[in-house]
Amino acid sequence: MIGLSRSKTSGAAAVVTGAGSGIGRAFAVELARRGARVVCSDINQDSAQATVALVEAAGGTGLPVPCDVGSSENVAALRDRSLEWFDGAPTLLINNAGIGAGGHSVGRSSLADWERTLQINLWGVIYGCHHFLPVMKQAGRGGVINVASAAGFAAGPRMAAYNVSKAGVMSLSETLAAELAGTGLRVTMLCPTFVKTNIFSGELIEASAAGTASRIAGFMGMSPEKVARMTLDGHDRGRLYVVPQLDARAIWLAKRLTPTSHARVGGLLGRLAPFPPEEEGIR
Template identity: 35%
Template sequence: MSRRVLITGGASGLGLALAKAFIARGDRVLVGDLSESRPGSVPDDTAYVRLDVRSQQDWDAALAHVRETWGGLDVLVNNAGVATGGRIDVESIADWERVLDINLLGVVRGCQTFTPLFKEQRSGHIVNTASLAGLVHGPGMSSYNAAKAGVVALSETLGFELGPWDIHVSAICPAFFRTNLHESLQGKDVAMEETAVKLITRASMTAEEVAAIVLKGIDKRKNVILTDKLGKRAYWTKRLARPAYALMATKAGERLARKSHHA
């Protein structure tokens, strides 16, 4: 059965890979992104709306489009996000405000906007793109970790809250994969951002591979969708072998301190 899907941040990266994956299955897709006009990357057989997740006006327009065009929605993918990183005494409050407004409050706005529609339908699936950083919290990434941990907490909360209306909620938690996310870096901690760029551009998995796993997780209505071996190992190490996890994170903090001292 064809599903009606809205994806934010759908013109590039994981959002675009998800759009193509849904289309390949025969689903109808509406892509939202920052460009005023339809980006060339967006497939011809998808609809497009400008959707800045910081703008409630844009969210309201997307809801109106969905109601008027499709009469409802089956899957909302809150995917839009930016990369950030920095030590607590280097990264600015402005950088914190930017990442929280986009990566966390952008998701909150999407959930708030579409929950009334899903309740009317008594059906729907909210899929929130978090990160492995929302589950395991390495040093030097406090703003990103906090935003993504917030997305995980929001998703778990809404899963229980909206379950009585048969609304399902999933949090996607991938580790690093090859995407253009590093292009959104613009913080003050250049050293940390250089590390992030290397981790993203040298990752083994592609956005398309992650998207394929995500779709399987959505089909199975998983609450947390882990997409790779590294993520699963880190997640379960933290849950089941906390001392080993703490030792790894402590050593990472020591390496970062040495790097900062030499810099």
């Protein structure tokens, strides 16, 4: 554990989006164990309330706030409610809310699926940074954790919308790291592969692909609790990237050393993947 003198997560005033389940819930509970006050935001009010109960059982205090991160107005309202509850700026923002998408190739995925995926996974993070960073900068302290994915650099086939959304989060986070240098604020991005969460049940994942991904996650995926601990500890250490799994780190290295071969291998694996044949035409 990081010493309290250097920790930015112990006793934090934290806002977590997508806190109703999965990695977001794990972040909220782990922060509670570190003595944090946590605004537990989720599009589902009941799920947010359930997370607050877990936060309080873990020794923290929580506030459930319904929020659709795909709406700038919703995220602005989340900021205002957080400022009121904390009586000041939060010291930690975790842009975690996201949806899964995949199973169809470029030109076969519907534009509606593209728009929905980017609206939640990328614009949701943009809205969070846009609305919260000015008040955090004014306070002169705090940090941001953006949940990206190894998909942002792995670029697996038939996952284009999801890949693009997560690559955008990575680029945004790198830009923030440059802009926040010397301000007292820091940014960390999380890039996992398979985590044992309910993301594979999303409505934008083709059923066969969702089943395959869920089975892989169940077999080799990391628990959301471990991912949350590693990410918060990495943020305390000032790390920009947290890549918690060995397979993600191997993909990261391989792509940078042999980018052309990486793409060819990815294409081969895509043809071997147990996805159903795609129908002709654009969805």
